[in-house]
Amino acid sequence: MRIILAPMEGLVDAPIRETLTKVGGIDRCVTEFIRVTQGMLPPRIFYKYAPELHNRSLTRVGVPVAVQLLGSDPAMMARHGEQAASLGATQVDINFGCPAKTVNKHKGGCVLMREPELMAEIVAAVRQAVPADIPVTAKMRLGYDDRSMGVACAQALEAAGAGEIVIHARSKVDGYKPPAYWEEIARAREAVSTPVIANGEIWTVADYWRCREVSGCDDVMIGRGLIARPDLARAIKASQCGEEIPPMTWHEVVALMEEYAAALQTRLEDRYVTGRIKQWLNYLRQGFSEAEQIWPNARKIREVAPMLACLSSVESHQAAA
Structure with missing residues (x-):
C-alpha cells in the first residue's frame, strides 16, 4: 500500500512537502498544478512549482514528486508534459479534479469531466509526448454536476493510457463537504484494470481502513488529513503491522x-x-x-x-x- 500527499493549491508547496516527508510514511507527493494555456511556459515556472526537479524529482529524504499539469488543449498539454520530462520529471500528472470556479470557468480541472472524450485526448497526447518510462497519471472526481461520471471518465483515462487514476470521492458540486462517497470509487475501480487510488475524507487511521474496505483501493491520497495530523501517514503504516505509535506532540x-x-x-x-x-x-x-x-x-x-x-x-x- 502507498500513501500519497495530495496537491493543495496555495498550501502544499515544496517547503511543506519537505517538512511532511521528513515525518515519514509518505510514499509520493504531487505538486500544485502548473496551469497550461496558449503560451509555452519557461523552465523557471516548472522549477518554481517543483524545485525538486533539481534533485531528480525527489524531496531531500528521497520521496518522489510528480509534476502536475492543468489545461484543456491537448497539444499544449503534450508540449508541457514533454518539457516537464526534459527538465527531470519522473511522473507527469494531469488535473481533472480541481473544483475552483476560476479554474473551471477557463475550462480547466473538474469541468472537463463533462467531456470524457476531451479528457482522453489530453491524456493520450501527453502520453505520446512523454518518454515511455515516465508514467502519465491523472486525478479526477466522481463528476462535475453530480456523481454519475466516475465510471465513464475512468474508462476514458484508461483507454488513453493513464498509468494510474486518483479519484476524489465527491463531485465538483459536493465540494469538500462530508461524506466522501468511497463506494462510488469502488464502482469505477471495478470498471477498469488501471490502478485506482482513493482520495477524500481520510482524517484518521480508522478512516483509512474504512476507505480501503469500501473503495477496494490499497493506495490512498491524503490532503487535508495530513495537514491536520502530520504523522497520519506514519501511523497508518504502523497500523498495517498491528502497531500503534504515540501521537505527535x-x-x-x-x-x-x-x-x-x-x-x-x-x-x-x-x-x-x-x-x-x-x-x-x-x-x-x-x-x-x-x-x-x-x-x-x-x-x-x-x-x-x-x-x-x-x-x-x-x-x-x-x-x-
Whole structure:
C-alpha cells in the first residue's frame, strides 16, 4: 500500500512537502498544478512549482514528486508534459479534479469531466509526448454536476493510457463537504484494470481502513488529513503491522512549523509566510487542542517572529490525550 500527499493549491508547496516527508510514511507527493494555456511556459515556472526537479524529482529524504499539469488543449498539454520530462520529471500528472470556479470557468480541472472524450485526448497526447518510462497519471472526481461520471471518465483515462487514476470521492458540486462517497470509487475501480487510488475524507487511521474496505483501493491520497495530523501517514503504516505509535506532540508540531517558516522565508515576504502558517494552523485545530487554544490570537498576527512565539505559548497536551 502507498500513501500519497495530495496537491493543495496555495498550501502544499515544496517547503511543506519537505517538512511532511521528513515525518515519514509518505510514499509520493504531487505538486500544485502548473496551469497550461496558449503560451509555452519557461523552465523557471516548472522549477518554481517543483524545485525538486533539481534533485531528480525527489524531496531531500528521497520521496518522489510528480509534476502536475492543468489545461484543456491537448497539444499544449503534450508540449508541457514533454518539457516537464526534459527538465527531470519522473511522473507527469494531469488535473481533472480541481473544483475552483476560476479554474473551471477557463475550462480547466473538474469541468472537463463533462467531456470524457476531451479528457482522453489530453491524456493520450501527453502520453505520446512523454518518454515511455515516465508514467502519465491523472486525478479526477466522481463528476462535475453530480456523481454519475466516475465510471465513464475512468474508462476514458484508461483507454488513453493513464498509468494510474486518483479519484476524489465527491463531485465538483459536493465540494469538500462530508461524506466522501468511497463506494462510488469502488464502482469505477471495478470498471477498469488501471490502478485506482482513493482520495477524500481520510482524517484518521480508522478512516483509512474504512476507505480501503469500501473503495477496494490499497493506495490512498491524503490532503487535508495530513495537514491536520502530520504523522497520519506514519501511523497508518504502523497500523498495517498491528502497531500503534504515540501521537505527535504539540511541541513536535511547533518544531515542524518553525522549520517550515524558515524555508518559506527564503521564498516569500514575511506577510505571506504568516499567511501560510495560519492556513496550516487552521487545519491543525482539528487534531490539536493547543492549536484551537491559540487560534484567536494567532489569526491577528502578521509577523513571523510573533507568530512562532504564539505557537510555542501553550504546553503540549497531545501526548497525554
